[in-house]
Amino acid sequence: MTVRDRVAIVTGGGSGIGEGIAKALAHAGAKVCIADISPTGLERVTGEITASGGAALGVKTDVSSAESVAALCQKVPDSFGRIDILVNNAGIIAPEVEIDEMSEATWDKILTVNLKSQYLCCQNAVRVMKKQGYGRIVNIASRSWLGGRGLANYAASKGGVVSLTRSLAIELGKYGITANCVSPTLVVTPLFLGMPKEEQEQDLQKAAKNPIPRLGTPADVACAVLFFASDEAEFITGQHLYVGGGADLWTSGTL
Template sequence: MNGIKDGVAIVTGGGSGIGRQTALRFAEEEASVVVADIDEEGGDETVELIQGDGGEATFVRTDVTDSDDVDAMVQTALDEYGGLDFAHNNAGIADEGTRLAEYDEAAWDRMIDINLKGVWRCLKAEIPEMADRGGGAIVNTSSVAGVSANGSAHYAASKHGVIGLTRRATVDYAEDGIRFNAVCPGVIDTPMVQQAGEDNTEEMERITAGIPAGRLGDPQEIASTVVWLCSEDASYVMGQPIVIDGGLLAQ
């Protein structure tokens, strides 16, 4: 893909699901990949998959609620591969469908700290290195809940916030040659969703039936969009929330 080869990419939440598939797609395009995740086993597995196909990858355990961890993640890209060109800030947690007045302040704080402030921490660490390198591209993971009323209040608020960060960063750093966009996945067939389906089969069948595409999304479909957004083929796409939902929000 145009402009990805020989670049250096960071993917947070790279140990499973969308993050793993994005890391694999970057590697397929011959980028070197820093796989960041709090899940060491999953992160190591992603690296093994990349290296097994002849790619370059390094795992770094990263808790996006810890600024020192995030700084170390970016430093790993510099130390191992000499710079940073692309980032997919994807690490996050899902909501439990609770109504606004029915969860406590600790639950609110945790959701915001991971899903929103975690993205901000990553941006804060990544942007200066990309600016020094002459530019780059960053994709943040939001959600259909970031552009609609889907999801519980704290989840929706966190994902709306990700889009706000993405747009503001675009305005602040376009002159530094850095592009920012967000992907807004619908219901994607990830381990997180699979677990929810096992816990409530009837609810998952109802959700799937309500998707015009008639199926869940594949993590590879999100990953391919992320890598395209980082490529030169998307050089004029800036500050956009890209909805990938099988037509869910078209209804």
């Protein structure tokens, strides 16, 4: 799968799944911009990629801010000349709470960071990609888009990502731009480890029942992203790939 010399932005690339994706793209020869709100994470990952011989740029970005995203999509072509690949990975989760107790502030925060951010990043990156006649957009959703108890805000944001991806694919194919999304199931990252121990324990029990009975790793997700991001995937668009050891084979959401 070829991404050599392509220019990639990975949002939330300073930790977890985004870190795995950024490192996999850099290892395959892409020039990678890590766009993260955390300066510590982006400096560490950028430094590690550069130290291992890759090309990386860290840009402190708040993906929920239109100004910050516009500045990112200006800075990357200024530094690397293009934007070929956009991986919309940055995302957050909130403690599980049923709908009658769910605060408006948390709803707004989750929808803004997980979904509005992808609209902002796509809009700005697509303006560059259209001029190139080339682009690969990979959006990170979640199996939780199917719905889950206490997860209405997170599930709605991820359902929005799946739907956004389909519209992007329909609009952008004629410009040489593809859009696909990847839904991980449970992946061991700081996000997962930050959940209450009780929820982690329940998730471990669920993972043990999956056809491949283990938790996922950032590298598991990165290989699916690399496929959609590659030159060779030019005829594949609007698709939604689960990376979860077969967890999606169970009938519906998180009961």
